[in-house]
Amino acid sequence: MTYTIDTNKVVSEIFNDEAVIVNLASGAYYSFKGSAITIWQLLGAGYSVEEIIGQFKETESINKFIAFLTQENLIAPSDAIVKETIPFDQQFMLPEYKKYDDMKDLLLLDPIHEVDQTGWPHKKAE
Amino acid sequence: MKASDPEIFFNTLKALYTNSVAQNPSTVHVQLAEKILTINFSRPELKVYMLGSLSHIRVNNVSSSDITIYCFDSPLLTSFPWQGQQYGVQGTIEGFNTARFQTAYQHGSGAVMMYDRETKEGIYWIRDFTDIPYWERSFPFRSILHWWSRDTSYILLHAAGIGQHHSAALLSGKSGSGKSSTTLSCLLRDDLLIAGDDYVLVDTATCTLYSLYNCAKVEWDNLERLDFLKPLVNTTIKEAEKAMIFMHEACAEKIMQRSKLEYAFIPMVCKANKTSIVKCTEAEVLKSIAPTTMFQLPFGQNETFQKCITLTKKLRPYRIELGTDANEIAAAISEFLIDKN
Structure with a gap:
């Protein structure tokens, strides 16, 4: 199974010991550490889950991490077979990942409005 | 070529502006980093209402502008050319945001903001200027200025800027992190200045920090602890949820117009006896500003x-673990900047 990262919806930056990922649609952002950083890079490069598990010889925590990425809509299944081979550290470190959703309120800040015939929004009755 | 819906609406708003300035227009120029912003207010009352936070960067004798904003109120706009289902998050209007035009509706006040990236003209329309919320006065036109900055190396950053004439730091953090009180503690030291409390303009190419808004806001509850601020608070804005300090009126000498940006500070309330400034990671900074x-x-x-x-990647990242005493916090920042330079 391979996945794709839609870079129009998800942006990320990788530092030495931490990756910062932002979901533009939900406002959630994430910190990845340990092998979560490498797995994220490998998925983005087109490596399949089976290849990643094979490289690290670890199944449970990788599957759990990928399930998390899927649930958070950070990756989506892909049929693409294009793979970019990238160098990576094969030493496995337990994937660490943390979600921050303190921006969610900003996206929900706009009250739900009803709109009259002329397009004027007004607050929905409680 | 047929005009697009946003272009037609933009031109409608501009025509409405022209219509509403017949009486008493008012034009001002503002130093926007190294650029010039011209704001055309349809009437003087609007200028007084909206200009306070920009008053410290007003300039005269300008030959040309880099961006122009038309700000007006008018009851003559009686319908919008979009439907209810087109309202999106953050007030965006689906179909009215193209490569050229940006449009947003401000829920609460009913203001409409538009920007034309081709002509670098922005419009701020509201039915009645008394509907403009108090907080808009602390950072007027921020959405339009953000849209303008997209085509430049500038960024309108949601962070405070503090420092000295030769060296400055960003202060960024979540609500309750101590950002505002740390910023305002700089008023206690002669050698520390403030570029902004909530938003600052930064040139990411040159790493230069520019002051944009001179209004600082502080929780009313915090005024008891920071009682040196009480004489500075603008008492005419009664409805404000936070106390507002227009530094250009209250302490103009404390405003830092520009400085070399070198550090990023992430404040952390620790309630320790002593304030410490310790190294942190670039990732922590990115999470706090982006x-x-x-x-x-x-x-x-x-x-x-x-x-x-x-x-x-251009800033040196630090965490500022805050003590409880504002004087001591300011002293720690001052010593840090002197020591590093």
């Missing part, structure tokens, strides 16, 4: 993220 800037302002999130990355 999401809050990206999601406070409509559109351009991807570009904002890239600019935040560029900036993060």
Whole structure:
């Protein structure tokens, strides 16, 4: 199974010991550490889950991490077979990942409005 | 070529502006980093209402402008050319945001903001200027200025800026992190200055910090602890949820117009006896400046993220573990900046 990262919806930056990922649609952002950083890079490069598990010889925590990425809509299944081979550290470190959703309120800040015939929004009755 | 819906609406608003300035227009120029912003107010009352936070960067004798904003109120706009289902998050209007035009509706006040990236003209329309919320006065036109900055190396950053004439730091953090009280503690030291409390303009190419808004806000509850601020608070804005300090009126000498940006401070309330400034990581800085800037302002999130990355990599990252005494916090910042330079 391979996945794709839609870079129009998800942006990320990788530092030495931490990756910062932002979901533009939900406002959630994430910190990845340990092998979560490498797995994220490998998925983005087109490596399949089976290849990643094979490289690290670890199944449970990788599957759990990928399930998390899927649930958070950070990756989506892909049929693409294009793979970019990238160098990576094969030493496995337990994937660490943390979600921050303190921006969610900003996206929900706009009250739900009803709109009259002329397009004027007004607050929905409680 | 047929005009697009946003172009037609933009021209409708401009025509309405022209119609509403027959009486008493008022034009001002503002130094926007190294550029000039011209704001055309349809009447003087609007200028007085909206200009307070920009008054410290007003300039005269300008030959040309880099961006022009038309700000007016008018009851003559009686319908919008969009339907209810077109309202999106952050007030965006589906179909009215194209490569050229950006449009947002401000829920609460009913203001409509538009920007034309081709002509670099912005419009701020509201039915009645008394509907403009108090907080808009602390950072007027921020969405339009954010849209303008997208085509430049500048970023309108949701962070405070403090420092000395030769060296400055960003202060960024979540609500309750101590950002505002740390910023305002700088008023206690002669050698410390403030570029902004909530938003600052930064040139990511040159790493230069520019003051944009001179209004600082502080929780009313915090005024008891920071009682040196009480004489500075603007008492005419009664409805404000936070006390507002217009520094240009209250302490103009404390405003830092520009400085070399070298540090990023992430404040952390520790309630320790002593304030400590310790190294942290670039990732911590990116997490503290990027999401809050990206999601406070409509559109351009991807570009904002890239600019935040560029900036993060140019700054030296520190965490400021805050003590409880404002004088001591200011002293720690002052000593740090002197020591590093």
